[in-house]
Amino acid sequence: MALFDKFNKLAQERTALIQAEPSPFGTRIDEIYTPTEGRIGQWRVVLAGTNNYLGLTFDAECIKAAQQALEHEGTGTTGSRMANGSYGSHMALEEELGDFFQRRSVIVFSTGYLANLGIIGTLAGPDDIVLLDADCHASIYDACRMGGAQVIRFRHNDAADLEKRMLRLGEKARDAIIIVEGIYSMMGDQAPLNEIVEIKRRLGGYLLVDEAHSVGVLGANGRGLAEELGVEDEVDVILGTFSKSLGAIGGFAASQHAEFDLLRYASRPYIFTASPSPSVIASVRTALRSLRTRPELRTQLWDNARQLHKGLSALGYRVSSRPSPVIPVMLGSPKEGVAFWEALIEQGVYVNLVLPPASPNGDALVRCSVSAAHTPKQIDQIIAAFATLRDVFSTAAQVS
Numbered sequence: 001m002a003l004f005d006k007f008n009k010l011a012q013e014r015t016a017l018i019q020a021e022p023s024p025f026g027t028r029i030d031e032i033y034t035p036t037e038g039r040i041g042q043w044r045v046v047l048a049g050t051n052n053y054l055g056l057t058f059d060a061e062c063i064k065a066a067q068q069a070l071e072h073e074g075t076g077t078t079g080s081r082m083a084n085g086s087y088g089s090h091m092a093l094e095e096e097l098g099d100f101f102q103r104r105s106v107i108v109f110s111t112g113y114l115a116n117l118g119i120i121g122t123l124a125g126p127d128d129i130v131l132l133d134a135d136c137h138a139s140i141y142d143a144c145r146m147g148g149a150q151v152i153r154f155r156h157n158d159a160a161d162l163e164k165r166m167l168r169l170g171e172k173a174r175d176a177i178i179i180v181e182g183i184y185s186m187m188g189d190q191a192p193l194n195e196i197v198e199i200k201r202r203l204g205g206y207l208l209v210d211e212a213h214s215v216g217v218l219g220a221n222g223r224g225l226a227e228e229l230g231v232e233d234e235v236d237v238i239l240g241t242f243s244k245s246l247g248a249i250g251g252f253a254a255s256q257h258a259e260f261d262l263l264r265y266a267s268r269p270y271i272f273t274a275s276p277s278p279s280v281i282a283s284v285r286t287a288l289r290s291l292r293t294r295p296e297l298r299t300q301l302w303d304n305a306r307q308l309h310k311g312l313s314a315l316g317y318r319v320s321s322r323p324s325p326v327i328p329v330m331l332g333s334p335k336e337g338v339a340f341w342e343a344l345i346e347q348g349v350y351v352n353l354v355l356p357p358a359s360p361n362g363d364a365l366v367r368c369s370v371s372a373a374h375t376p377k378q379i380d381q382i383i384a385a386f387a388t389l390r391d392v393f394s395t396a397a398q399v400s
Contacts, residue, residue: 022345027350035052035373036052040345043345048382049368050369053244053370054372054373058373068282075279077274100292106253107260108275108276111241114269114273115252116251121142121147123208126148129175130150130151130152130179133179133184134155135184136179136180157192163199163203175206181212183218187360201234209237211225211226212239212241217325242284247287248283304372304376305370315390317390318330329386331366334355351366352368353367
């Protein structure tokens with residue numbers, strides 16, 4: 001067998017679904033005009049699939065800070081923090097994140113994916129047991145494989161199933177690692193964190209919460225689901241990313257455990273990865289200040305989310321049960337999903353297409369992510385595009 005023959009089935013499946021450009025897989029966005037507008041081929045589109053929750057990618061202060069860092073510190077660090085040292089700005093960001101999350105220690109990584117690999121893959125070794133929500137992100141699964149831990153999946157958002165599996169572990173449950181997400185990236189739903197914390201109090205375990213999609217979105221101060229529900233003290237490690245609400249790239253992990261900083265000397269993804277560029281660090285620090293001092297961004301985000309959810313629900317589309325900055329619209333077959341996504345582009349709206357197995361029940365879905373930067377008029381434009389397609393794609397909407 002030749003080196004790439006193993007991918008023949010994948011190539012055939014892709015060819016059967018995608019006949020022309022633009023493609024929903026690796027979409028080329030030819031121009032970006034604002035946080036919410038761009039051009040794909042000949043179509044000017046409203047960007048509704050970016051995870052740019054607070055709309056800070058074009059924030060003037062963030063751009064100015066990044067430009068100044070480029071001038072004063074150059075384009076990159078050209079090495080890992082362990083080998084080449086840390087810039088003062090890297091350490092300042094960790095201190096600022098520690099203050100924000102009220103945690104003793106924060107470790108910054110070059111991406112959110114690496115943060116999960118670096119923390120979970122180091123904590124969860126061959127002698128450890130991980131109980132994780134079945135719908136956890138691929139990076140969490142990859143981290144568990146890297147560390148060699150025994151993985152026990154519990155049904156998505158089913159605290160009773162988690163408890164049942166922990167009871168089966170007996171005394172081993174006291175040292176188990178429980179991993180959930182604040183907001184799940186595909187369906188926009190939230191972990192039942194209160195119930196999970198109550199189980200942890202009774203049976204033990206260490207709780208890790210990936211707040212990638214909930215930082216800046218939930219909580220009185222924007223710290224995520226744990227803050228929203230008042231259970232921050234029960235979370236052993238908070239994981240997150242800079243590529244959503246903070247409008248850049250990078251990841252972090254925060255903990256109150258005194259020994260947490262030792263992971264810098266044990267985590268291969270931290271030790272052997274080049275550190276984030278100074279311009280990225282600068283823009284993230286500025287975005288973090290905006291997150292802390294501009295709560296109106298979060299208010300606008302939720303106003304937009306409710307407007308879009310209400311509009312799509314009124315059209316009869318199968319959407320999530322409650323508003324969220326992530327709003328999935330359930331469709332039919334993968335083939336219909338691709339056609340629907342292409343038609344939305346022609347209607348001037350860009351969203352994300354999700355196909356099985358990433359989508360539930362073997363159906364396709366399109367995933368809308370709302371931004372504080374969207375105007376009410378743009379939200380209406382998105383709703384109007386879905387209204388135009390409702391009668392064309394009969395299985396996409398189930399009008400009650």
